[in-house]
Every structure is written in C-alpha cells, then in structure tokens.
Amino acid sequence: MICGAGGQLGQKLIGAARTLENVRIFAYSRSTLDITKPTELRAAFAEAKPDVCFNAAAYTGVDRAESEPEKCREVNVEGAGRLAAACYEAGVGFVHFSTDYVYDDGYNRPLQEGDRTLGTSVYARTKLEGENTVLKHHPDAYILRTSWVYAEYGQNFVRTMLRLGAERDQLGIVADQVGSPTYAADLAAAALQLVNAAAPAGIYNFSNCGVCSWYDFAHAIFEMSATDCQLNPICTEQYPTPAKRPSYSVLDTRKIGRYVGTPRNWREALHECLQKLS
Numbered sequence: 001m002i003c004g005a006g007g008q009l010g011q012k013l014i015g016a017a018r019t020l021e022n023v024r025i026f027a028y029s030r031s032t033l034d035i036t037k038p039t040e041l042r043a044a045f046a047e048a049k050p051d052v053c054f055n056a057a058a059y060t061g062v063d064r065a066e067s068e069p070e071k072c073r074e075v076n077v078e079g080a081g082r083l084a085a086a087c088y089e090a091g092v093g094f095v096h097f098s099t100d101y102v103y104d105d106g107y108n109r110p111l112q113e114g115d116r117t118l119g120t121s122v123y124a125r126t127k128l129e130g131e132n133t134v135l136k137h138h139p140d141a142y143i144l145r146t147s148w149v150y151a152e153y154g155q156n157f158v159r160t161m162l163r164l165g166a167e168r169d170q171l172g173i174v175a176d177q178v179g180s181p182t183y184a185a186d187l188a189a190a191a192l193q194l195v196n197a198a199a200p201a202g203i204y205n206f207s208n209c210g211v212c213s214w215y216d217f218a219h220a221i222f223e224m225s226a227t228d229c230q231l232n233p234i235c236t237e238q239y240p241t242p243a244k245r246p247s248y249s250v251l252d253t254r255k256i257g258r259y260v261g262t263p264r265n266w267r268e269a270l271h272e273c274l275q276k277l278s
Helices: 008-017 038-048 069-090 122-137 157-167 184-196 214-225 254-260 266-277
Strands: 052-055 093-099 142-146 170-174 202-205 230-234
Touching: 008 184, 038 069, 052 069, 069 093, 069 122, 093 122, 093 184, 122 142, 142 184, 157 170, 157 214, 157 266, 170 214, 184 254, 184 266, 202 254, 214 230, 214 266
Parallel strands: 052 093, 093 142, 142 202, 170 230
Antiparallel strands: none
16 A cells, blocks of 8 residues: 555655565555545555555645645644554554654764754654654554655656756756755665565665765756756855755665665666656
C-alpha cells in the first residue's frame, strides 16, 4: 500500500514495487486517499488489506508552511500518526519518509541517526513531530530521513533549474548550503530493500553518496544537459526565504548500507534522471 502515490517518490515506489514478484500494489494519491480522514483510511485498508504500507504523503511546501502551519501539521503529524496507528492495529508494516531538516544545524560532518534534532522551521518541526508520533503509534516502523529529493517529474530542483536555464541567460545559486542530492528512484528501491531484508525497525538515513552545494548541483545539471546558462555563486543572505534551510545536511548512510548496500554517487544518479528527461 502506497500513500502519496501521486508525488515523485510515490511514483518511484510504484515503479520499484512492480519489479518484485508476487506483489500486489494498491497506490493512493491524495485525490483517492486523504490520510487525515479516518473514514477514508478505513476504506483504503479494507480494500488493500496490505502487508506493508509506505507513507510518501506529506506537506512539502517548506516556505508556504510558514503561513499555513496548521495545514502542514495536519498532514505531517496528525495524518502520519493516524496512518501509523491504523497499520499497527492491523499488524501492517509501516515505512515513513522524513527529512534532513529535522537535524540540528550545528554539525560539520555527515549526520548520523542519533544526532541532535531541532526544528528551525514549521516544516522541520512538523516532520520531527511526525516522526515521534509515528514511533509512538507504531514502535516497529521504519523512518527514512532523506535530502534534496528529485525525479524526472514533480516539483524539484532539477526540473526548476532546467526550466530557468532555458528561460534566462544567468542565475544566482546558493553556494554555502551543502548536502547530498537524492534520486527518488534510489530512495524508493532502498525502502523496499530495507523491508525485504527484515532490517531492525527504527530511523535510517538515505541519500546518494557524495557532497555538493546547490551551486555545484546546478552546475552538474547544466553540464550534463548541455544547458547554456551562466551560474553565479551567491550566499544564503542574498537569497532570503521565509523558512530557514540547513547549511549542512550531508547524511551518514552507513547504517542503511548494511542492509541495502552503499548508495551510488549523486552524479551517476543525476545522469540517469537527465537521460530519462531528455
């Protein structure tokens, strides 16, 4: 059972599940299942009768959340909690996706699952509270924290850069925020592998390997796609946003690597995504 199936991660989860044998897939987009509504949840569980549920449904408008905190919390906390409780009550495995935003921004080394957490924006606080709510209602759940997710569809940095690069002669891109891009296809495959490996429940980090800034990421996108647009590095202060972004969010993926293998480099994953886009 896949919730949030209309998003970039949800679509990749469907694709990854289709490669498995003896698997029936029940995929629900927001138009067919609103996880904040108990009656819709009960109907979906009665239909799917799942063995495992993947929750890719989330409020992800990081800046918009600053002006819509209740809407954000309704999905990221209350909806996730209801879904987790329904899974636990029915004896269903549960996989919930979270974010690098939950970590304290005081580290200068790859972030580990046991590191301090601190929500510095509405989105970050609701995702962190959502994690705690999920584990409260479903102690055996998997939580996958990830970063800089993109795919060949949906709203993401890669598609935005390609669009802007075709429209403009030059762009200023933040160069003092560092992290690791994550191709949604690799995240989806890792989530399924984690369940199939019967790994211990708990929190896991996942991203593609390697480190870059947003400027480096944009430069690679334009280089691989032969986009002719000048990039200028800028600092965070030159690009103010309503919600604060982490300055350092490189994830340590050694824990999940024991069960799914070492993630591939972000450049290799980006190349595959751009090939599919073209």
